[in-house]
Amino acid sequence: xxxxxxxxxxxxxxxxxxxxxxxxxxxxxxxxxxxxxxxxxxxxxxxxxxxxxxxxxxxxxxxxxxxxxxxxxxxxxxxxxxxxxxxxxxxxxxxxxxxxxxxxxxxxxxxxxxxxxxxxxxxxxxxxxx
Amino acid sequence: xxxxxxxxxxxxxxxxxxxxxxxxxxxxxxxxxxxxxxxxxxxxxxxxxxxxxxxxxxxxxxxxxxxxxxxxxxxxxxxxxxxxxxxxxxxxxxxxxxxxxxxxxxxxxxxxxxxxxxxxxxxxxxxxxxxxxxxxxxxxxxxxxxxxxxxxxxxxxxxxxxxxxxxxxxxxxxxxxxxxxxxxxxxxxxxxxxxxxxxxxxxxxxxxxxx
Numbered sequence: 001x002x003x004x005x006x007x008x009x010x011x012x013x014x015x016x017x018x019x020x021x022x023x024x025x026x027x028x029x030x031x032x033x034x035x036x037x038x039x040x041x042x043x044x045x046x047x048x049x050x051x052x053x054x055x056x057x058x059x060x061x062x063x064x065x066x067x068x069x070x071x072x073x074x075x076x077x078x079x080x081x082x083x084x085x086x087x088x089x090x091x092x093x094x095x096x097x098x099x100x101x102x103x104x105x106x107x108x109x110x111x112x113x114x115x116x117x118x119x120x121x122x123x124x125x126x127x128x129x130x
Numbered sequence: 131x132x133x134x135x136x137x138x139x140x141x142x143x144x145x146x147x148x149x150x151x152x153x154x155x156x157x158x159x160x161x162x163x164x165x166x167x168x169x170x171x172x173x174x175x176x177x178x179x180x181x182x183x184x185x186x187x188x189x190x191x192x193x194x195x196x197x198x199x200x201x202x203x204x205x206x207x208x209x210x211x212x213x214x215x216x217x218x219x220x221x222x223x224x225x226x227x228x229x230x231x232x233x234x235x236x237x238x239x240x241x242x243x244x245x246x247x248x249x250x251x252x253x254x255x256x257x258x259x260x261x262x263x264x265x266x267x268x269x270x271x272x273x274x275x276x277x278x279x280x281x282x283x284x285x286x287x288x289x290x291x292x293x294x295x296x297x298x299x300x301x302x303x304x305x306x307x308x309x310x311x312x313x314x315x316x317x318x319x320x321x322x323x324x325x326x327x328x329x330x331x332x333x334x335x336x337x338x339x340x341x
Contacts, residue, residue: 015164016320025229029222036215044208047338058339065334069327076222076323088168095172099179106183 016077016088032075039068160313167317171324174287178328181283182335185276189339193271198340201266207337210253211329214288217246218326225319231307236315240299243322247292254285277336284332287325294318 043064046052052060073079079088156162189198224239258278261267268278298318301311 015161015316016168025226026223029219029226032222033215033219040208040211040215043334043338044204047204061334061338065330068330072218072323072327072330076218076326077320087165091165091169091172095175098176102176102179103183103186107186110187 016079016085028075028078032071035071035075036068039064039071043068160309163313164316164320167320171320174324175328178280178283178331181276181280182331185280185336188272188276191272193273195271195274196264196266197273198277198336201261201264202337202340204337206253206257207333210250210257211333213246213250213253214326214329217243217250218323220246221319221322225316228307228312228315228319231312233302233307236302237299240295244292244295247288247295247322251285251288251292254281254288258282281332281336284325284328287328291318291322291325294321 046060220239220242227235268275298315305311
């Protein structure tokens with residue numbers, strides 16, 4: 001009976017971190033490393049450059065960071081949208097959803113509060129600090 | 131068998147589809163342990179998202195003290211980033227050695243990974259002590275409190291990771307590649323990769339976002 005761990009994985013879904021085709025593994029890590037290096041250097045370049053319209057730089061940085069996180073997930077974690085990865089991918093999607101809610105929700109609420117808060121005179125502020 | 135089975139890889143379709151879901155029994159412990167650890171990592175990332183949110187909200191509140199543009203050295207951060215990225219890569223090579231159950235490459239890549247991780251941690255500790263010596267301590271401003279909490283929590287994870295790596299190498303040396311040791315090793319590899327992903331957020335938002 002074919003009862004090896006690999007057929008079990010096929011039946012129950014692949015655990016994260018396991019590369020399906022053993023032969024391509026080193027190549028997969030090398031590809032991931034190459035992408036990661038390029039994206040990291042691009043991020044550090046984008047932060048200092050004057051070639052890009054300045055207000056667009058944070059958006060560019062965010063895009064590069066999200067791209068690099070994607071590269072790490074695919075080439076280092078070996079998470080894919082493939083059939084064996086359904087559980088891992090669903091958990092990841094939920095994690096991204098919660099992270100997005102926490103970060104952007106906090107920033108939205110705090111900037112809204114900040115904008116609607118009447119400005120406090122400086123001497124009153126200093127009194128509060130003591 | 132003509133219906134596509136969503137939980138089966140295409141190559142292994144014929145075998146797995148012959149067994150109905152109800153008769154496949156519980157998932158093997160390798161799948162359960164790795165999936166559980168994957169869930170822990172995601173919850174850890176959610177905790178970091180709270181610290182990132184706090185930093186994003188407080189980054190401008192310097193209370194008249196030094197701001198990020200004055201404190202951070204980008205070349206230094208690039209060096210830290212390189213250490214952690216290459217350690218993540220060598221950790222992946224260690225995972226491949228573990229899957230082949232070959233001890234010598236496992237030790238070798240573990241040592242390289244450990245040294246790169248320790249180098250990252252050393253650079254970070256030096257940066258922190260320099261900042262505190264310049265008067266930019268966590269108590270100076272809300273910005274610095276948020277900075278030290280976020281980056282310090284990541285550094286604490288790296289420290290725990292290094293301790294975990296030493297413990298795992300001791301287990302490989304004494305117990306060999308027992309299934310439970312291999313499971314723990316692969317969980318450690320996932321943990322180390324996750325730290326690198328969090329660091330992408332740190333260097334983008336904290337170090338490159340400061341201007």
